[in-house]
Amino acid sequence: MNHRVLASTLAAAVLLAAPLFAQAPAASTKTAPAAAVKTPAAAATAIPRTADGHPDFSGVFSNASAVPVARPANCGTKEVYTPEDLAAGMGGARGCGAAAAGGGRGGAGRGGAGRGAAGRGAANIDPETGQPALQVHYDVSQFGLDATHATRAASLRTSIITGPEGKLPPLTPEAQKRQADLRAYNAQHQWDGPESRPLGERCIMWPAEGPPMMPEGYNSDLQISQGPGYVAVTQEMIHDTRIIPTDGRPHLPANVQQWFGDPRGHWEGDTLVVETTNFTNRTTLQQAPTTDKMKVTERFTRVDANTVKYQFTVDDPGTWTKPWSGELNMTKIDSPLYEYACHEGNYGMANNLSGQRAVEKKAAEQK
Amino acid sequence: MRGWFERWFGGLIVVASAVAACLVFSVIPVSGQAPAPAYKAPRTKDGKADLNGIWEAIDTANWDLRAHAAAQGPVLSLGAEFSIPPGPGVIEGDGEIPYLPAAAEQQKKNFANRLALDPEVKCYMGGVPRSTYMPYPFQIIQSPKTITMHYEFAGAFRSINMEKPTEAPADSWMGWSTGHWEGDTLVVVVTDQNDQTWFDRAGDFHSNALKVTERYTPRSTDVLMYEATIEDPKTFSRPWKISVPLYRHVEKNAQIMEYKCNEFAEEVLYGKYRKQSSK
Numbered sequence: 001m002n003h004r005v006l007a008s009t010l011a012a013a014v015l016l017a018a019p020l021f022a023q024a025p026a027a028s029t030k031t032a033p034a035a036a037v038k039t040p041a042a043a044a045t046a047i048p049r050t051a052d053g054h055p056d057f058s059g060v061f062s063n064a065s066a067v068p069v070a071r072p073a074n075c076g077t078k079e080v081y082t083p084e085d086l087a088a089g090m091g092g093a094r095g096c097g098a099a100a101a102g103g104g105r106g107g108a109g110r111g112g113a114g115r116g117a118a119g120r121g122a123a124n125i126d127p128e129t130g131q132p133a134l135q136v137h138y139d140v141s142q143f144g145l146d147a148t149h150a151t152r153a154a155s156l157r158t159s160i161i162t163g164p165e166g167k168l169p170p171l172t173p174e175a176q177k178r179q180a181d182l183r184a185y186n187a188q189h190q191w192d193g194p195e196s197r198p199l200g201e202r203c204i205m206w207p208a209e210g211p212p213m214m215p216e217g218y219n220s221d222l223q224i225s226q227g228p229g230y231v232a233v234t235q236e237m238i239h240d241t242r243i244i245p246t247d248g249r250p251h252l253p254a255n256v257q258q259w260f261g262d263p264r265g266h267w268e269g270d271t272l273v274v275e276t277t278n279f280t281n282r283t284t285l286q287q288a289p290t291t292d293k294m295k296v297t298e299r300f301t302r303v304d305a306n307t308v309k310y311q312f313t314v315d316d317p318g319t320w321t322k323p324w325s326g327e328l329n330m331t332k333i334d335s336p337l338y339e340y341a342c343h344e345g346n347y348g349m350a351n352n353l354s355g356q357r358a359v360e361k362k363a364a365e366q367k
Numbered sequence: 368m369r370g371w372f373e374r375w376f377g378g379l380i381v382v383a384s385a386v387a388a389c390l391v392f393s394v395i396p397v398s399g400q401a402p403a404p405a406y407k408a409p410r411t412k413d414g415k416a417d418l419n420g421i422w423e424a425i426d427t428a429n430w431d432l433r434a435h436a437a438a439q440g441p442v443l444s445l446g447a448e449f450s451i452p453p454g455p456g457v458i459e460g461d462g463e464i465p466y467l468p469a470a471a472e473q474q475k476k477n478f479a480n481r482l483a484l485d486p487e488v489k490c491y492m493g494g495v496p497r498s499t500y501m502p503y504p505f506q507i508i509q510s511p512k513t514i515t516m517h518y519e520f521a522g523a524f525r526s527i528n529m530e531k532p533t534e535a536p537a538d539s540w541m542g543w544s545t546g547h548w549e550g551d552t553l554v555v556v557v558t559d560q561n562d563q564t565w566f567d568r569a570g571d572f573h574s575n576a577l578k579v580t581e582r583y584t585p586r587s588t589d590v591l592m593y594e595a596t597i598e599d600p601k602t603f604s605r606p607w608k609i610s611v612p613l614y615r616h617v618e619k620n621a622q623i624m625e626y627k628c629n630e631f632a633e634e635v636l637y638g639k640y641r642k643q644s645s646k
Contacts, residue, residue, distance in 0.1 A: 050510070051412025058510050193641035194633040203629055223526060225515040227419045227508040228411075232517060234524050241517050241524050243506060243623050258625040337526065339539040343629040344491045344563070353640035360642075 047270070047302040050226060055270045055302040057224040057231060060337055061330040063213060063310065064150040064220035066092045069286065069326075071159030071166025079166065081156045095158065150220060153307060153329035160214065160326040162311075168286055168324055175319040178289045191356040194349055199283065201349060203342035205259050206237045207284065211276050211296045212312035212326060222330070223337045231265055231272060231300075238342040244274050252278050257292055259283060272300040291318035306332040408551050408585035413511045416551035416585050420507060421616040421623065424500035424593070427454030428611055429487075431569040434462055441482045457500075457609045464571060465604045477570025485568055489636060490628035492523040492540035494564025495557045495579050496595040500611050506623045514546060514553070519626045527555050535559035538575055553583040574601040589615040 048056040071079075072095020081090055090096050159166040171179065189196050200206045208214040213222065213235065221236040234241040246265040254277075256262070262278035274297070281292045294316035301309040308330040315323040408416035427435070434456030440449040456462045466474060477484055487493065493501050503519040514527040527546040535543035535558065542560035546553055562575040582594040591613040598606045 056510075058513060191642065194637040195630075202633070204627055223515070225508040225513065225526075226510055230419075230506075230508055232506075232508055232515060234515070234517075239522060239524055241522060243508075243517060245622065249620065252622075252624075256624075259627060260625065336528075336533070336536070338536060339541060341492060341540050343521075343632075344540060346629075349637055350640060353637055357640060357642070 046304050048305060052228065054226075054267060055272070056226060057272065057300060057302065057308060058226045059332050060221060060223045060335055061308060062151045062153065062221050062333045063215050063328060063330045064152040065155060065160070065215045065328050066152060067155050067157050067160050067328065068093055068095075069160045069214065070168065071161065072096065075158045075166070077164040077166070078158055079162065079164075081158060083156075086156075150218070151331060151333045153331035155329050157327065160328050162325045162327050168288075169320045169322045171288055172317070172319060172321055175288055179287070182289055191353065194353065197349065197352070199259075201346075201352075203238055203346055205240065205283065209235055209237055209240055209260070210285070210312075211242070211261065211263070211274075211298060212285075212314060213298075213310070214326075215328070219340060221333065221335070221337055231274075234337060236337050236340055239340050242276075244272075246272070254278065257281075261294075261296065268299075270301065274298040274300070285314065285316075285319075288319050290316050293318055303329070405551075406585060406587055409588075411509060411511075415509070415511075415548055416553070417509065418507045418514070418553060418583060418585065418591065419509050420591075421504050421621050422507065422591055422613040423502075423504040423616060424611050424613055426457060426500065426611060427452050428457045428500040428609070429497065429502055429567055430454065432456065432458055432567050432571060432609055433464065433569070435569075457611050459608045459610055463607075465607055467602060467604055470572075470602045474570050474572060477565070477572055479570075481568060481570050484570070486564055487520075487568065488632065490521050490632040491563065492521050493518065494540055494560055495525070495542050495544075496581065496593075496597070496609065497564060497566055498523055498541070499581075499593055499595070499613070503626060504616055504621070504623060517623055519623045521626065521628055527553075540564060542577075542579070549582075551585055553581075555581040555583070557581065572602070573597070573599045576601045583613075586612070589617060591615070 050056045050058075072093065075096040078096060081096075085091070085096070161167055186196070191197075194202060198207075206216055208216045213233070216237050219237045223234045223236075225232040225234070229247040230243060230245055232241055232243045240260065242260055242263050244263040244265040246267065248266065249264065251264055252258075252262045257278050257280040259280060259282075261276040263274050263276040265272055265274045267273070276296045276298070277294075279290065279292050279294045281290070283290055285294075294314065297313045297315070299309075299311040301311075303309045309327065310330055311325065311327045313323050313325040314320070408418075411417045411419070430451050431454065435451065435454055437453040438451040440451055442449055458464065464474075482488065487501070492498070498505065498516075498518045498520065501518070501520050505516055505518040508515045508517070512528075512530055514529060516525050516527070518524070523541055525541040525544050527544040529546050532545045538559050538561040540561060540563065542557040544555050544557050546555040548554070557579040558577075560573075560575065560577050560579075562573065562577075565572050577597070577599045580596040580598075582592075584592045584594075586592045593611045593613050594608060595611075596606055596608045597603070
């Protein structure tokens with residue numbers, strides 16, 4: 001029984017911790033905010049190239065970012081900070097406000113015992129024994145999962161989403177209904193079986209894996225491989241690879257749908273443009289259940305020896321009232337991709353479901 | 368009823384064939400011993416043999432590395448569709464796997480319980496060498512510093528470091544791969560695999576002391592020879608070797624597609640925890 005409590009607590013700790021990492025302030029980035037978002041073409045000579053002359057994207061990159069997906073309201077239509085803004089304490093989730101309100105600069109994302117179950121002290125009572133439960137903690141810094149360990153690409157953007165609004169467009173009425181139906185179903189059935197658990201828990205895909213590929217909060221590393229006619233992007237999260245043919249072939253037939261869609265790439269000058277279609281209607285993007293008509297266009301541009309500018313547009317008329325676009329930087333890191341054997345090590349699924357069955361059994365006995 | 372002429376003529380054909388075969392066979396070994404008139408593979412831009420492509424084995428090694436006759440499959444209800452096709456075996460030499468005595472016993476237990484124990488049933492990553500000859504394609508993407516291999520089964524991935532060897536951060540399902548070139552042969556040494564993967568559906572297994580030395584040698588435009596030497600002193604009394612040809616997918620629309628099989632293994636793994644209908 002203790003194992004189940006432990007596993008559930010760990011799972012909860014990770015879920016709770018993830019948003020904290022994503023909101024870590026810009027001031028804690030390891031890299032200086034020097035590489036501007038709109039680097040002029042002057043750096044073109046410095047980018048690495050493959051033998052066939054295309055920009056060479058191969059290597060391991062981090063897309064960890066302190067930039068929030070949606071723009072903090074206090075930034076208005078301001079898309080880019082100046083270095084002076086950052087020096088004055090703006091940035092990250094604090095947006096364009098003063099530093100004082102946010103407090104704890106560099107503190108968020110350190111995680112550690114205080115954020116785990118142990119921090120709740122005496123309140124953590126094992127329901128079965130009535131005794132204080134095993135004092136578990138999830139020291140994220142110990143495992144290098146916290147944002148302070150991640151190398152983050154510099155960016156002066158106020159939000160990943162581009163444009164004057166800097167946030168997701170409204171959902172269509174149909175999408176609102178789908179979202180409400182999904183939430184209502186989950187409220188009743190989320191513990192029924194493995195297929196009613198979130199895709200991330202099932203090791204099918206993490207919420208931010210995309211495409212568009214967004215920072216995950218942790219494990220935000222990806223490896224790009226490049227050969228004649230192909231570029232492959234492997235995300236460390238769950239070990240998912242998107243193999244992108246660049247030979248001009250057509251998409252798979254429309255009836256063939258894949259979790260990550262079916263990507264096709266082509267070169268526009270030094271930019272790799274990837275169009276992905278053939279999605280399922282079983283995924284969500286930014287909490288919205290998307291449709292199989294979604295199309296995602298990504299643009300990869302080598303800005304300098306260490307940076308890839310990643311731009312994207314999501315077009316799903318069945319979900320959002322208009323297309324939306326974003327931009328972030330990936331930075332090269334000196335590290336291999338680690339193998340994330342998510343499904344192979346998914347003890348949480350069995351523990352969560354069997355734990356829920358035990359709860360139900362106990363409730364039935366007490367009636 | 369056959370007449371004497373047919374018998375005579377038939378016999379002549381047999382004799383003629385035998386003579387022809389002798390001629391052919393006696394010629395080939397001699398020319399084979401000449402100093403490597405070997406196939407020379409197309410080059411990548413940096414001058415190495417070009418192994419880029421989508422490859423797949425066509426044999427029954429994933430059922431059983433050893434020679435095996437056809438047999439009833441482990442799921443009776445699937446009848447002939449999932450019964451075991453015969454195969455002449457892919458192990459070099461005596462065709463046997465040199466298990467230590469205790470390991471030989473373990474393999475028998477694994478075989479008896481293979482439907483419950485085979486990591487393939489659970490959609491676990493195949494490890495090396497099994498991923499290479501599972502009945503799914505894999506793609507090689509080659510660059511000077513790194514060669515990546517992308518397997519359709521379970522979306523498994525490994526990155527072969529062609530530069531200075533580095534130390535594995537931990538044991539893993541797909542191991543730690545370090546490569547170098549010997550002529551046109553890509554040699555990859557794979558270490559630091561965990562003890563959870565098998566070699567085939569017949570319960571053949573290894574420990575975490577496994578070291579696999581792989582050799583990928585282009586044989587023609589569309590055939591890549593794959594050899595793997597297997598060393599594991601905790602499990603085997605000596606090194607042993609398998610040899611499996613890999614064939615290129617030449618279809619214009621060939622691509623590695625998604626086989627996210629964990630979804631298909633959920634009933635096997637978690638079905639017993641499912642909420643029973645109480646209506």
